[in-house]
Amino acid sequence: MASVLFTEISELVTNRGVAKKGGVGVNEEDLGILRDGALLWDSRKGILWLGHDGDVPRGLARGARRVSLAGKTLSPALADCHTHLVFAGDRDDEFRRRLGGQTYQQIAAAGGGIASSVRATRKASESELYKLARARIDRCLSLGVGLLEIKSGYGLDWPNERKLLRVIARLKREYRSKVVIQATFLGAHAFPPEAKNGRDKIAYANSILRKMLPQIKKEKLADACDVFCDDGYFTRAQARRILRRAATLGLEIKLHADELADFGGAALAAELGASSADHLLMASDAGLQRMARRGVVATLLPATAFYLGLPYAPVAEMRRAGLCMALATDFNPGSSPTLHLPFAMSIACLQMGMTPAEVFAAATYGSARAMGLHSTHGSLRVGGKPKIAVFDCPGYVALISRMAHPSLCEKVF
Amino acid sequence: MASVLFTEISELVTNRGVAKKGGVGVNEEDLGILRDGALLWDSRKGILWLGHDGDVPRGLARGARRVSLAGKTLSPALADCHTHLVFAGDRDDEFRRRLGGQTYQQIAAAGGGIASSVRATRKASESELYKLARARIDRCLSLGVGLLEIKSGYGLDWPNERKLLRVIARLKREYRSKVVIQATFLGAHAFPPEAKNGRDKIAYANSILRKMLPQIKKEKLADACDVFCDDGYFTRAQARRILRRAATLGLEIKLHADELADFGGAALAAELGASSADHLLMASDAGLQRMARRGVVATLLPATAFYLGLPYAPVAEMRRAGLCMALATDFNPGSSPTLHLPFAMSIACLQMGMTPAEVFAAATYGSARAMGLHSTHGSLRVGGKPKIAVFDCPGYVALISRMAHPSLCEKVF
Numbered sequence: 001m002a003s004v005l006f007t008e009i010s011e012l013v014t015n016r017g018v019a020k021k022g023g024v025g026v027n028e029e030d031l032g033i034l035r036d037g038a039l040l041w042d043s044r045k046g047i048l049w050l051g052h053d054g055d056v057p058r059g060l061a062r063g064a065r066r067v068s069l070a071g072k073t074l075s076p077a078l079a080d081c082h083t084h085l086v087f088a089g090d091r092d093d094e095f096r097r098r099l100g101g102q103t104y105q106q107i108a109a110a111g112g113g114i115a116s117s118v119r120a121t122r123k124a125s126e127s128e129l130y131k132l133a134r135a136r137i138d139r140c141l142s143l144g145v146g147l148l149e150i151k152s153g154y155g156l157d158w159p160n161e162r163k164l165l166r167v168i169a170r171l172k173r174e175y176r177s178k179v180v181i182q183a184t185f186l187g188a189h190a191f192p193p194e195a196k197n198g199r200d201k202i203a204y205a206n207s208i209l210r211k212m213l214p215q216i217k218k219e220k221l222a223d224a225c226d227v228f229c230d231d232g233y234f235t236r237a238q239a240r241r242i243l244r245r246a247a248t249l250g251l252e253i254k255l256h257a258d259e260l261a262d263f264g265g266a267a268l269a270a271e272l273g274a275s276s277a278d279h280l281l282m283a284s285d286a287g288l289q290r291m292a293r294r295g296v297v298a299t300l301l302p303a304t305a306f307y308l309g310l311p312y313a314p315v316a317e318m319r320r321a322g323l324c325m326a327l328a329t330d331f332n333p334g335s336s337p338t339l340h341l342p343f344a345m346s347i348a349c350l351q352m353g354m355t356p357a358e359v360f361a362a363a364t365y366g367s368a369r370a371m372g373l374h375s376t377h378g379s380l381r382v383g384g385k386p387k388i389a390v391f392d393c394p395g396y397v398a399l400i401s402r403m404a405h406p407s408l409c410e411k412v413f
Numbered sequence: 414m415a416s417v418l419f420t421e422i423s424e425l426v427t428n429r430g431v432a433k434k435g436g437v438g439v440n441e442e443d444l445g446i447l448r449d450g451a452l453l454w455d456s457r458k459g460i461l462w463l464g465h466d467g468d469v470p471r472g473l474a475r476g477a478r479r480v481s482l483a484g485k486t487l488s489p490a491l492a493d494c495h496t497h498l499v500f501a502g503d504r505d506d507e508f509r510r511r512l513g514g515q516t517y518q519q520i521a522a523a524g525g526g527i528a529s530s531v532r533a534t535r536k537a538s539e540s541e542l543y544k545l546a547r548a549r550i551d552r553c554l555s556l557g558v559g560l561l562e563i564k565s566g567y568g569l570d571w572p573n574e575r576k577l578l579r580v581i582a583r584l585k586r587e588y589r590s591k592v593v594i595q596a597t598f599l600g601a602h603a604f605p606p607e608a609k610n611g612r613d614k615i616a617y618a619n620s621i622l623r624k625m626l627p628q629i630k631k632e633k634l635a636d637a638c639d640v641f642c643d644d645g646y647f648t649r650a651q652a653r654r655i656l657r658r659a660a661t662l663g664l665e666i667k668l669h670a671d672e673l674a675d676f677g678g679a680a681l682a683a684e685l686g687a688s689s690a691d692h693l694l695m696a697s698d699a700g701l702q703r704m705a706r707r708g709v710v711a712t713l714l715p716a717t718a719f720y721l722g723l724p725y726a727p728v729a730e731m732r733r734a735g736l737c738m739a740l741a742t743d744f745n746p747g748s749s750p751t752l753h754l755p756f757a758m759s760i761a762c763l764q765m766g767m768t769p770a771e772v773f774a775a776a777t778y779g780s781a782r783a784m785g786l787h788s789t790h791g792s793l794r795v796g797g798k799p800k801i802a803v804f805d806c807p808g809y810v811a812l813i814s815r816m817a818h819p820s821l822c823e824k825v826f
Contacts, residue, residue, distance in 0.1 A: 092810040096769060099762060135805075139819035307763060307816060336816075343756065343817035349512060350720060356509060392548075394503065401508040403720060403749075404756035404817035406552035 003042045005064040006074060007053055010394040012037030013075035014050065015379035018361040022295070023324030023369055028357040031396070039074060039380070039388075040064060041413070046385025071394050075360075076378050077146025077387035077412050079367030080341050082278050082299055082328035084186075085140075085150045086133045086167050089120025091334045104308055104335065105232070105260070114154070114190040117333050121154035121164070129167045136331075137171060140339045141179055144399075144409030146387025147378075149182040149328070149371055151226055153189030156204075158212055161187050165221035178412065180387060182371050184254070185222040187212050188234050188242055205238045209245055217249040224252035224275070224371075229268065231261040236268050243272050252372045258283040259304075270294040276326060276370035280313050281305060288314075288321040297370040298323040300362065301330035302347040303338055312352045326366035327359060346403040356397050388413055416455045416477040419487060420466055423807040425450030426488035427463065428792035431774040435708070436737030436782055441770040444809070452487060452793070452801075453477060454826070459798025484807050488773075489791050490559025490800035490825050492780030493754050495691050495712055495741035497599075498553075498563045499546045499580050502533025504747045517721055517748065518645070518673070527567070527603040530746050534567035534577070542580045549744075550584060553752045554592055557812075557822030559800025560791075562595040562741070562784055564639055566602030569617075571625055574600050578634040591825065593800060595784050597667070598635040600625050601647050601655055618651045622658055630662040637665035637688070637784075642681060644674040649681050656685050665785045671696040672717075683707040689739060689783035693726050694718060701727075701734040710783040711736040713775065714743035715760040716751055725765045739779035740772060759816040769810050801826055 017030030038056050040049040049060055094112050098104070107113050121129070133150075140148065150168045155161035165183060172181040187208045191201045216222050225246030229239035233256075243253040252275045257265025259279035266287025269277035276297035280288070291298060298318050305312045318325060329344050330336040338344075345363050348354045354362075368378030368386075377386040390410045391399060399408060430443030451469050453462040462473055507525050511517070520526050534542070546563075553561065563581050568574035578596060585594040600621045604614045629635050638659030642652040646669075656666040665688045670678025672692035679700025682690035689710035693701070704711060711731050718725045731738060742757050743749040751757075758776050761767045767775075781791030781799075790799040803823045804812060812821060 090807065090811060090814075092808055092814050095762075095810055095814040099766075099768060142819055303816065309763065337811075337814055338816040338818050340817040340819060349508075350722065353512075355512060395505055397505040397508055398503060398750075401503075401505050401750055403716065403751040404753040405751050406555055406753060406820060 003040070003064040005056065005061045005066045006039045006041065006069050007056070007066055008068045008070040009037040009039065009074045010069070010071055011035060011073045011396060012039060012050065013073065013360070013396050014381070015076055015361060015365050016381065018365045019374070019379035023297070023361060023366045024322050025319070026358050026361040028355070031357055031360065037074070041388070047380060047382050049382060050380060069390060072410065073391040073393055073396055075389060075391070075396060076364040076368070076380060077389040078144045078341050078363050079147035079371065079378065080140065080145050080328050080331070081147070081149045081276070081326050081367035081370040082301060082330050083148065083150055084153060084332035085136050086129055086152070086164050087117050087121050087154045087333055088124035088129060088132060089117055089333065091116055094334060113334055115193045117154045118156050118193060122160050126163050126167055129164065130170055133167060133171055136339060137175060137179070141412060142407045142409060143339070143341055144389040144391060144407070144412060145179065145341060146389060146412045147180045147182070147368055147371060147373060149184055149224070151184040151186040151189070153186030156187065156190065156192035158207065158215070161185070161212060162221065165216065169221060180373065180377070182224060182373070183222045184224040184226050185212070185216055185251070186226045186228070188227040188239070190228060190233060205234065205242070208242055213242070213245050213249060222251060224254060226254045226256065228256040229265045230256060230259055230263050236264055239268060240272065243274065247272070254278065254370070258287065266291050269296045275372050279304070281310055283314065285317050285321070288317055288323060292321040292323045297326050297366060299326040299328055299367070299370050300348060301328055301336065301344070302352055303344045304330045304336040306347050306351070307336050315352050315354055324366055324369055325358065325362040326370040327362040328367055340404055342399050343404040345400045349400050350403070356400050359400055360396050416453070418469065418474045418477040418479050419452045419454065419482050420469070420479055421481045421483040422450040422452065422487045423482070423484050424448060424486045424809060425452060425463065426486065426773070426809050427794070428489055428774060428778050429794065431778045432787070432792035436710070436774060436779045437735050438732070439771050439774040441768070444770055444773065450487070454801070460793060460795050462795060463793060482803060485823065486804040486806055486809055486811070488802060488804070488809060489777040489781070489793060490802040491557045491754050491776050492560035492784065492791065493553065493558050493741050493744070494560070494562045494689065494739050494780035494783040495714060495743050496561065496563055497566060497745035498549050499542055499565070499577050500530050500534050500567045500746055501537035501542060501545060502530055502746065504529055507747060526747055528606045530567045531569050531606060535573050539576050539580055542577065543583055546580060546584055549752060550588060550592070554825060555820045555822060556752070556754055557802040557804060557820070557825060558592065558754060559802060559825045560593045560595070560781055560784060560786060562597055562637070564597040564599040564602070566599030569600065569603065569605035571620065571628070574598070574625060575634065578629065582634060593786065593790070595637060595786070596635045597637040597639050598625070598629055598664070599639045599641070601640040601652070603641060603646060618647065618655070621655055626655070626658050626662060635664060637667060639667045639669065641669040642678045643669060643672055643676050649677050652681060653685065656687065660685070667691065667783070671700065679704050682709045688785050692717070694723055696727065698730050698734070701730055701736060705734040705736045710739045710779060712739040712741055712780070712783050713761060714741055714749065714757070715765055716757045717743045717749040719760050719764070720749050728765050728767055737779055737782055738771065738775040739783040740775040741780055753817055755812050756817040758813045762813050763816070769813050772813055773809050
């Protein structure tokens with residue numbers, strides 16, 4: 001698009017104050033909204049200028065193509081910082097069973113849950129998984145998502161984890177012009193179905209540490225490393241060892257923390273200086289406060305709580321603790337089978353008591369920060385080259401208030 | 414498409430038992446699901462044959478184009494039997510105010526609510542409204558909706574109600590090949606903002622009765638008539654007179670009943686033999702039982718309760734009463750700004766305790782019945798010519814379990 005001057009933008013959301021505050025204690029003023037705004041974009045240099053429509057400097061905009069965005073909103077693209085997007089099979093039978101009264105843990109104990117997706121994913125070839133993932137990403141992009149984290153974790157042995165990471169690497173290359181994809185290694189998603197006893201489980205955790213992580217580094221297969229640290233999953237000690245090792249290899253680190261029980265995941269994330277701790281439904285106040293002191297982002301995944309009928313994450317406590325919040329879909333076949341990030345934003349407002357400004361900041365700047373990409377993405381400033389989205393609505397609130405509306409996104413660039 | 418043989422359909426949902434039972438007491442068996450099904454469709458004659466893939470009668474299918482639907486679901490199209498799709502303006506400022514603690518009624522009393530949409534809609538021209546509505550219908554169709562009810566009701570005087578009905582009539586014509594649109598006159602949506610006292614309100618109700626209804630009949634501007642009968646809106650006596658008159662003019666009749674209070678709306682719907690009574694959050698058991706005896710459909714609008722933070726409709730009582738249930742979005746700018754019918758289906762399962770089979774039957778057959786169109790639509794049988802949808806998922810449950818997923822619909826025909 002070379003050089004383009006977007007004019008008459010009904011609402012130009014810059015997130016200026018949000019970025020300045022590091023996403024903490026956000027209110028509507030921090031969104032830095034300009035009404036009747038203009039933005040001059042260069043495809044090589046990024047944002048050359050932004051401001052009020054009447055103030056566009058003539059010289060700078062000379063030769064630029066003019067595009068009116070009257071009635072539309074322009075903002076940092078949405079960021080979905082927590083997805084398990086590459087898998088085969090579905091778990092709709094479990095949906096029926098859950099509606100019949102079984103819990104997620106009961107279903108997992110009966111061979112359902114993650115293990116069921118692992119079986120289907122191991123059977124699928126790299127190219128089948130790639131094809132399934134492409135269709136999902138296309139749907140996701142149609143909503144205005146410009147940053148997308150994708151985890152492995154349905155392989156649970158090296159050949160299959162590698163297969164998943166190779167699929168993600170290929171998606172990353174092919175979608176480079178449309179979306180920034182972050183590849184996260186989640187070999188520690190669960191213990192593999194063939195691990196029958198404690199010794200097998202320890203052996204699997206060790207294989208992550210000694211075999212998978214070094215090989216991933218060597219083949220450059222991941223940007224980040226995640227561990228499911230919770231009751232019945234990986235212990236704090238295992239998570240600590242895996243994530244420390246990952247950090248020394250130069251990967252971003254993050255945790256599935258305190259979803260099912262107060263397991264000390266929040267405190268561990270703080271101890272390790274993780275980019276983010278995710279879920280946190282059961283996190284203690286003390287854990288949240290430690291996260292805040294270390295600058296760990298709290299990633300909210302409200303669609304999962306909605307889907308599983310769990311209590312929502314403790315937003316009031318997070319606010320009090322002074323945490324930067326991020327918001328993501330947790331897209332996966334078993335506990336959050338939706339790619340609709342604006343839907344998660346609606347739940348956060350309507351069911352969790354967040355304000356529209358908090359929610360918008362969380363799904364843009366907060367999620368970019370959870371991915372370690374906030375120096376480039378999540379806010380608009382001259383000289384920056386962030387992913388930007390244009391929405392077919394006169395203001396950002398419509399993205400949230402129009403619960404699960406079929407896409408309002410017009411374009412991501 | 415002349416003659417087409419759809420083969421290898423992963424799940425062919427016929428709704429055979431649902432139709433036989435009139436939508437009452439539905440269980441999964443009643444969906445009449447055929448796995449590895451086939452359906453022979455003729456663009457003039459409709460369904461020529463349906464059954465298992467191996468049993469296709471050769472002679473009948475000769476010359477038909479073959480289309481494989483492996484991995485896909487074919488079913489009656491979704492039906493959205495309650496929308497207020499034609500309006501101007503948005504009410505996102507009210508969303509902010511509600512999140513700040515104000516109730517829907519407080520906002521209405523302060524000039525917000527329906528009155529605010531009436532002001533914006535009166536200002537808009539017929540062609541502006543038409544253009545706004547087109548974009549919305551296109552989004553709605555992308556989800557697999559083949560039947561769509563659209564109400565007037567943001568005019569609240571004859572020139573403006575007529576303007577809305579003319580927009581709907583034009584949409585009906587232009588979209589004829591894609592979706593069956595039912596035009597509903599809802600002049601009795603609220604009292605107009607200029608009605609300051611009881612006398613003005615009575616005069617407005619009388620003008621509906623004496624002026625608008627006869628003129629609508631003369632110009633053939635509506636298929637159905639609806640009244641908002643609730644505390645602070647139209648009384649039972651007013652609703653009775655308006656709907657009786659509408660019935661004598663040959664219109665389908667229906668009610669917004671017992672949303673805000675137990676106002677006797679359910680019983681009135683039964684007394685009048687309405688096609689459906691909608692909302693029913695506060696309906697009494699006795700009212701629901703009367704509806705069941707008269708065969709009035711109970712239309713559930715869960716996205717509205719979700720949006721407003723109201724209790725959901727009493728599904729268990731409706732089940733006990735033996736009601737046919739329908740499911741719709743209630744799409745409107747103030748209390749349910751979403752067109753995403755599958756999203757409403759997800760809420761009905763995850764938050765209201767309905768089974769996937771009940772929900773699917775409600776959003777297809779039930780909604781078709783609420784529109785009086787169930788003899789043609791909402792189920793698949795040889796000789797029928799219903800609207801049919803194809804979804805990119807291996808079974809109907811995915812439509813519900815994948816909460817607010819960006820569209821899974823491939824095609825409606």
